[in-house]
Amino acid sequence: MKKQKVIILGNEQLDKQDSAAIHELQEGLHHIDQFPVYSPDLSWFEQRVAAEKQQIRKKLIRDLALFLIIAFIILTGIIVSLFQMPVLFIFLQLVTTIFIVLYTSVSLLKKVSNG
Amino acid sequence: MDALIKNAKEGDHLAFAMLFKENYPFLVKYLMKITMNPDTAEELAQETMAKCIQKFHLYNGQSKFSTWLVSIATNTYIDQCRKKMREKNWQVQEEVYRKLKWSFESRNEEWNDALEALARLPEDVRIPIILKHYYGYSYEEIGDWMKISPGTVKSRVHNGIKSIRRELKVSEETESHHTGQRTTR
Incomplete structure (x- = not known):
């Protein structure tokens, strides 16, 4: 029980330290928001x-x-x-079909082994 | 604003221009925070604008226009960082934020230790911290924009804050050590 209390206190302290750091950070970043930024005129944006x-x-x-x-x-x-050249035509058709089948199965296999 | 968006979607150049003019300071200031460099921020703001025009048909109006701008700007900056890494054209981070620090000093604004620590963090940690703790976006939104899981965003924010806290502690200790030295003299 005591141990648990110590852990809770430790976490609380950490949270406090975190929020102090975050607060300081927000303050610094807020200063950047105060910087004047030159905004060009409307015609420049239109162009x-x-x-x-x-x-x-x-x-x-x-x-x-x-x-x-x-x-x-x-x-x-x-x-x-x-x-x-009908022979070349048939050859090209075959090569393309084999390539598509191989490519699809390799990518499917890769997907299965990754996922 | 809704009317402007509607007109811009219909191809009205003036409506587009008005939308950008209205959001330009917000965009530049956001980019200044994540890049820590005013020059890069202006360059990226113009690049972001160009991307917005290209992708405007993808904007569905579910989120605010400024939120959509933030998501595109974040992606543009991450892409630029990757490109620079590939080209090995990486400037030392200290050189990058020196100008912003100088602008702070010239305006008599306080450049605090938290900003110094934030500037030293890598951009993939700095961006989620700013988006979460300054702009209040959710881990899911940030993860979506940075193309990482919400869990990764959460752990990057957590570790980033831890390292900022550590640096703050170190600087406090150094300061107290210096004051301690001064009082003993």
């Missing part, structure tokens, strides 16, 4: 928003173009191989 949105649009167009070009190249390759 930034417009510039960022334009950049997002440019990136979207670039990514879409890249996607379409790559898709076009892959599809052309597949169609050409289908009509000109």
